[in-house]
Amino acid sequence: MSCFAFLLLLTYVSGNDKSALFTKTKVIINKCDQTTNLGIVNAVQNNVDCAILCSSDVDCRRYLYCSSTSSCNLYLDGTDCIMTSDSIDCSCYRKNFDCDQTGCTCPYGYYGERCQKIIEDCTDGYDIGIRNTNQVVASIRPIGASEPVHVLCVFDNGGSTFILNRLVECDTENFNRTMSDYKTGFGEVVFNSWVGLENIVRIQAAHSGERETVMEIYLQVDNFECKIEYRDVTVKNEMSGYAFSSTGAVAVSSFTYCGDALLSSISLLNQSFSTTDIDTTGNYECAIKYGGGWWYKDHVDCTRGFLTGTMDGSGRDNFWFDANAINLVAVQLRFI
CATH class of the missing domain: 3.50.4.10 (Hepatocyte Growth Factor)
Known part of the structure; x- marks a missing residue:
């Protein structure tokens, strides 16, 4: 070596x-x-x-x-x-x-005369002229972050920053983690990773008042694939429990509609993020029941959609409505 x-x-x-x-x-x-x-x-x-x-x-x-x-x-x-x-x-x-x-x-995410500058997120990279229609690994440093973060980016159509990436073909990653892990992020970015709640909050803050945050979810279930977009998304800060809000869900052109599993019959609107060590669902203990950090409602069924579970049958696998056996999950933020 x-x-x-x-x-x-x-x-x-x-x-x-x-x-x-x-x-x-x-x-x-x-x-x-x-x-x-x-x-x-x-x-x-x-x-x-x-x-x-x-x-x-x-x-x-x-x-x-x-x-x-x-x-x-x-x-x-x-x-x-x-x-x-x-x-x-x-x-x-x-x-x-x-x-x-x-x-x-320069490495993706860096720019300047000697690549000494770094983008705040993938939308910022698009704004300064970085282009690539495929997913690439890039470095970003959201405002307030002390160190760069590696993420998947698409530098097209305004730029997209991936906040959750799951791929069943790759070695498994443990998503049954503490709130501390979910705050900072974990995993290998190119196959099974979570960018971190604090980074999501920082990325949103950089565009607050200027652009609308859109969260796009892409799923593959066996040979079926679908997409859904949540409009005007907000993940609030730690003091507010990283609560999730959105004005509604819409279909994505040219893709089958996944169905709204976050705001439908068991609405997660304004619900806090829970993990096994900080569970905000009271006696329902949803985070313990499902074994992954997520937004849950204090309801016996907790949620209609769950994307931080296992992917190999060893625990509670990912699901979206009644669709199980999900083999690919990609959740990304866009700003329009």
């Missing part, structure tokens, strides 16, 4: 001075990877040669070098590298910046 924590490249190609800085990141073992692979190059002699290949590709923002196979994987986005098996001889590096006389290539 390479001993470099940082790797600085200075090259001179065809009359063009070029500099790039890479930071060593983690290699994670998981059975799936949702980041975008730009290709693999074999017979690469060493880590530096792999870095040069990444620096030569304007779209490359991360690479994985494995010495035993002399292979170099190039990636469009992300910070850490994901492998399905032993990674002892592999090293992962993220490109901090890659600049020449024409400008800089």
